[in-house]
Amino acid sequence: MSRRQCSRARWARRYSHWSQRCCCVRCARDRAGCSSDDDVNLDRLSVLQVAAVIAFGLLGLRLTNTQLLDSAHYARLAASQQIRALPAEPPRGIITDRTGEVVARNRPEFAISVVPGELPRNPARRREVLLQLERHTGVRYDAIELAVTTGDRSVDPFAPITLRSGLDTTGAIAARAQLTDLSGVHVDASAVREYLGGELLAHILGYVGPLAPDQVTAFRRDGYPLDARVGQAGVERSYERTLRGGAGVTLVAADPAGRELARLSTTAPAPGADLVLSVDLRLQRAAQDALRDGIVKGLPTSGRDADGKPALAAGAAVVLDVRSGEVLAMVTAPSYDAGAFSGRVPDSPAVERLLADPARPLLHRAFTEVHAPGSIFKPIVGLAALQEGVATPETKITSTGAILVPNQYDPSIQYVFRDWAAHGKLDFNGGMARSSDVYFYYLAGGYRDEFEGLGADRLARYARAFGLGEPTGLDLPGEAAGLVPDREWKERVLKDGWVLGDTYTFGIGQGYLTATPMQMAVAVAALANGGEVLAPRVATATRRGGVIEPSPRLVRSQLPVTPAHLDEVRRAMLAAASTGGTALDGKPDAVTIGAKTGTAEFGTQLPDGSYDAHGWYTAFAPYDKPEVAVVVYLEHGVGATHAGPVARHILEAYFATPHVAPASTEVLR
Structure with missing residues (x-):
């Protein structure tokens, strides 16, 4: 029998056996009384049962395969997905003067940056990207490579590194067209700070800049990114948290190369609050x-100092509201153009010149530099x-022009304490009006058995009551404290005992006593306002969403004196600004004022035996109902x-226009 015949025989036997089984089943059903429809339903049920068993079997097999065989694959896939937080810098609040004139704002510009973590891993491709960046940014290849290599090793390799900034819209469009396909390269818009007014408000506004190394830890703890720009001087620094606002963030899913796959969520940044300065630009x-x-x-009053150096053309002036402590004007010379710090990258050559200038134009002499106040200290001595x-x-x-004081150890040695003139007999008003040094030598230190003076301790106590010897609380960084000397200080610091001559020079505002123009402005304001020692401020309010929140008026202390004695000192200062008084040249024609002059010697003795002198002038006005205090300081002068004519011009400008309250209108960004 052939192979084909054998196969057919086997299939025939199997078919016969299967047919017989089916016949037996049908016969059994017939005997049980089953219908043909029941047979069909039973057959369908059997098929469904078999199908369900097969389906569940396949599902179990797939689950087993997923859990046991493909788990590593899915773990690798999940690990390849990264969630990145992209910070969005908030718009910084604008700054206006008290009338609403904008003095600092944000200007849009574009920058080319590179994100180290997004650069190609392939060395050749990475090199090509960096070469393209060199061509389009002007930054050398090795400098870019060093920057991105450092970035790769940092905590956040996805922090962008700015290579070129200051692009306008046209430049940004061109850069994007040429760089858009390069992995890790971005051309993004940002807001940079722009300062208006040149030198007028440079020291008050300050500037923003990148985090200094010693600032990173503190600012990072507060949620600032590594490339944040923060206030580094002026109100930009004092009110950093107010002006900055709240950063936004966008969560994105990214692949291992750092390429964005999807944006998951976005929280918009909250704009910073606007800052309203107390300063009036017109008066400034x-x-x-x-x-x-x-x-x-x-300057002609002082040619050169003992070392032959040219006299320094420098000075400062402060205008203070005696009722509120608001700084209405505060100027210094020399100054600098705030535009040097505008933009994301400061004008490096200009900044270097400022830092190297021996005149120190970055220093605001109104509150960061101290000097002997000279005779403008005499109202404090008189009140005490x-x-x-x-x-x-x-x-x-x-006053015969001088007093003689014998040496306490050798009476044959006589010390001469001179007056600037022989004034004759003077009462309290006359002593103040003529600024007689002898009169105040007596008040401060007494004279032999004829007159008992205040003494060093009481002088120091009243000086401190006016706020001297410590910062005034001005809302700007870098304020100097000055010095109120006393016996303990001299013994501790100079290792020498206090002598009567120290008390005499203390009493006329010289010797070891030093103060800032701002401290003296606070002092004369306290004389004018009834004895309140106020904390001065240059920011009068913040504005958020059109709603203004005024800064609180801060009274640091109350002078421990009676109103009657304050009145006497004010009358003496009125006499000083009247005919025959030394302060007459500072009086405006139509306004009655109280004032005091000062000329304080300083430095080493000149070849002719004289000394250079600082020129001071302080005043409050109007006399009957004081509004403002003015202090003028000149590095060289009388x-x-x-100094008096400077104060007069300032007061004339103040009274030419009514005092302006802080603006309440909304200012557009």
Whole structure:
């Protein structure tokens, strides 16, 4: 039998056996009384049962395969997905003067940056990207490579590194067209700070800049990114948290190369609050012009110092609201153009010149530099003498041009303490009006058995009551404290004992006593306002969404004196600004003021035996209902002759226009 025949025989036998089984089943069903429809239903049920068993079997097999065989594959796939947080810098608040004029704002610009973590891993491709960046940014290849290599090793390899900034819209479009296909390269828009007004408000506004190494830890702890730009000087620094606002963030899914796959969520940044300065730009300009003129006129009083160096053309002026402590104007010279710090990258050559300038134009001499205040300290001495019962308004002292004080160890040695003139017999008002040094030598240190003075301890106590010897609380960084000397200080620091001559020089605002123009402005404001020692401020309000929140008025202390004694000192300062007084040149024609001049010697003795002198002038006005205090300081000059006219021009500008309250209108960004 052939192979084909054998196969057919086997299939025939199997078919016969299967047919017989089916017949037996049908016969059994017939005997049981089953119908043909029941047979069909049973057959369908059997098929469904078999199908269900097969389906569940396949599902179990697939689950087993997924859990046991493909788990590593899915773990690798999950690991390849990264969630990245992309910070969005908030728009920084704008800054205006008290009238609403914008003095600092945000300007849009574009920058080319590279993200190290997004660069190709292939060395050849990576090199090509960096070469393209070199061609389009002007940054050398090796510098870019060093930057991105450092970035790869940092905590966040996806932090962008800016290679070129300051692109305008046209430049950004061109850069994007040429660089858009390069992995890790971005051309993004950002807002940079722009300062208006040149030198007028440079020191008050300050500037923003990148984090310094010693700032990174603190600012990172507060959620700042590594490439954040923060306030580094002026109100930009003092009000950093207010102006900055809240950063936004976008969560994105990215592949291992850092390429964005999908945006998951976005939280928009919250704009910073706007800052309203107490400064009036109109008055600030007038003060700046007057100060510069006074400096020029005062320089001839001092040619060169003992070392032959040229006299420094420098000075400062402060205008303070005696009722609120608001700084209405505060100027310094020399100054600098704030535009040097505008933009994302400062003008490096200009900044280097500022840092190298021996005149130190970055220093605001109104509150960061201290000097002997000279005779503008005499109202404080006079008030202390009245309050302590050392003198009365009728106390008369005769000035013959000098007093002689014997050495306490060798009476044959006589020390001469000179007056600037022989004034004759003077009462309290006359002593203040003529600024007699001898009169205040008596009040401060007494004279032999004829007159008992205040002494060093009481002088120091009243000086400190006016806020001298410590910062005023001005809302700007870098304020100097000055020095109020006393016996303990001299023994501890100079290792020397206090002598009567120290008390005499203390009493006329010289010797070891030092103060800033701002401290003296706070002091004269306290004399004018009834004894309140105020904390001055240059920011009068914040504005968020059109709603203004005024800054609180801060009273640091109350002078421990009676109103009657304050009145006597104010009357004496009125006499100083009247005919025959040393402060007359600072009085505006139509306004009555109280004032005091000062000329404080400093430095080493010149070849002719004289000394250079600072020129000071302080005033409050109007006399009957004081509104403002003015202090002028000239590095070189005479208080009455040079500083006085500066104050007069400032007061004339103030009274030319009514005092302006802070603006309440919404300012567009």
